[in-house]
Amino acid sequence: MTQAPTPSAETVRRLARSLLTDSGTGAASGTGPDVRPAVAGDEPATWWVGTRHVLRLAPDREASVRRRRELRLRDLVRPHVPIALPTCVAHGEWAPGLLAVLDTGLAGATAEEHAVSALGEADLAGLLTGLREVPPRQAETLGVPRVSPRSLEALRRAAEAAAERLAEADEFDPARLGQLTPPAALQLAAQPGTAVLVHHALTGRHLVVGADGRVRGVLGWDDAVIGDPAEDIADLARAAGAPAAVRAATLAGYGARPCLRGLWLARCDAVLHLAEALTGRTADAPPALRTRLRRAWEPILLERVTDLGDGDETV
Secondary structure, three states, X not given: OOOOOOOOHHHHHHHHHHHHXXXXXXXXXXXXXXXXXXXXXXXXXXXXXXXXXXXXEOOOHHHHHHHHHHHHHHHHHXXXXXXXXXXXXXXXXXXXXXXEEEEEOOOOXXXXXXXXXXXXXXXXXXXXXXXHHOOHHHHHHOOOOEOOOOOHHHHHHHHHHHHHHHHHOOOOOHHHHHHOOHHHHHHOOOOOOOOEEEXXXXXXXXXXXXXXXXXXXXXXXXXXXXXXXHHHHHHHHHHHOHHHHHHHHHHOOOXXXXXXXXXXXXXXXXXXXXXXXXXXXXXXXXXXXXXHHHHHOOOOOHHXXXXXXXXXXXX
């Protein structure tokens, strides 16, 4: 694979000026618009352009394909959800075969900075409801892949081994995973015919949250799939806390089975991710992963009172 060039601030400034001009939005006079990396890093791929736009640079051709699909998918999703999605102002290539997308910025911070309020949970419920309303066939025609549900039992076994490593580092009590027994993991298997459009990356960084706790926007649609809705519930559990995620999913019409499946996907993933970070196998920082682990393991009433039986699927 050809190595992408490292984008400099001057390269980004010239590109942003060209895209703004081509879009008819206009560009700043003089040297061009102010640009700054949106996330700290040696080779930033996302830049603020002024205060109203965000420029994203695809690092490789595969990412370029996903970004082009994302532009079409956002237009398909937008009428179904009550939360803002970025709007593309202009796009072009910043290097041969590598896509650059200039989007409108969304006002607010992230779910890592602001807690989601009760009204924010209703916003998340509207998001989950809207995703279920998007016709899967239409999403697939855009190139959104269909993926099979993960095995919760296989994930449980992997998390048990990871929990032992965390116990040695005094990070986690592996006995907590005993709540998810092998029969329960099998009982919480994804049910046939429940595949929907799944955002698949509802992390704290992708949820735009206002100071009042309302969810103002959702970013990062290039990883979307047709698949298990419990994956989005799991992401929300790590991003906003297990109680908020389950309440939002319940408001969206999901029953106990997908809610509990999402809860345990989140908990097992959080254990695995922190264990990987402590052994240097992931770039995510341990403090952020500890926060996600804590949020995923927040207790919820549903797991204490639910006796799963047949027919407890999504509605």
